[in-house]
Amino acid sequence: MLCDQTGSFVSTDQDKAELFNxxxxxxxxxxxxxLPTFPRxxxxxxxxxxxxxxxxxxxxxxxxxxxxxxxxxxxxxxxxVKQLVSALADPLSLLFSxxxxxxxxxxxxxxxxxxxxFKKGVSSNPAxxxxxxxxxxxxxxxxxx
Numbered sequence: 001m002l003c004d005q006t007g008s009f010v011s012t013d014q015d016k017a018e019l020f021n022x023x024x025x026x027x028x029x030x031x032x033x034x035l036p037t038f039p040r041x042x043x044x045x046x047x048x049x050x051x052x053x054x055x056x057x058x059x060x061x062x063x064x065x066x067x068x069x070x071x072x073x074x075x076x077x078x079x080x081v082k083q084l085v086s087a088l089a090d091p092l093s094l095l096f097s098x099x100x101x102x103x104x105x106x107x108x109x110x111x112x113x114x115x116x117x118f119k120k121g122v123s124s125n126p127a128x129x130x131x132x133x134x135x136x137x138x139x140x141x142x143x144x145x
Contacts (some may be wrong), residue, residue, distance in 0.1 A: 003124045007042045020116045023126040039110045053096035053145050055089040061144045062089070065137070081137050097144045109139035 002010045002019055010019050012073045065078040081088065099105050114134035121128040 009124070012124060019061050019082060019126055020114075020129065020131075023129075023132055024114065024116075024131050051100060053093045053100065053142070055093045057145050058096070058141060059089045061141050064144075065141070067081070070134060071113075072134055072139075073113050074108055076137045078137050081141075088134055092138065096145060099142070105139065105142070109136040111136075 002016055004010055004019055065066050065082055067082055069077050069079055069080040071077050082117055112135045114131045114133055116126070116129035117132050119128050119130055
């Protein structure tokens with residue numbers, strides 16, 4: 001059971017979700033739109049011509065995914081994608097190459113399911129949980145390639 005700020009126990013799933021949402025929103029950092037400065041690690045005129053999404057590379061990356069049964073926001077599990085990798089590798093290589101060439105990814109890949117994971121301390125206190133984002137299996141695969 002979780003306790004809200006007044007000390008009352010929260011029992012329904014909806015109330016628990018609202019409590020975690022309120023807490024996680026209270027401790028987040030708002031994006032001000034300014035990118036921090038980083039030292040340049042590549043030449044000024046560098047291009048990403050060498051990034052290639054081959055079916056072989058995608059096959060290897062997907063085979064290394066942890067076979068969790070937890071669904072991503074689109075409803076796919078890494079376990080399912082691993083089982084279908086031989087049929088998916090070629091189409092994914094075309095999709096990933098296309099997305100990379102235009103510099104865009106599907107908006108669905110930017111969504112996440114946020115799950116509270118207990119850290120330590122009193123389990124009724126929402127501050128003793130950390131948010132973990134479950135993101136798209138395909139987005140993770142492209143990123144790793």
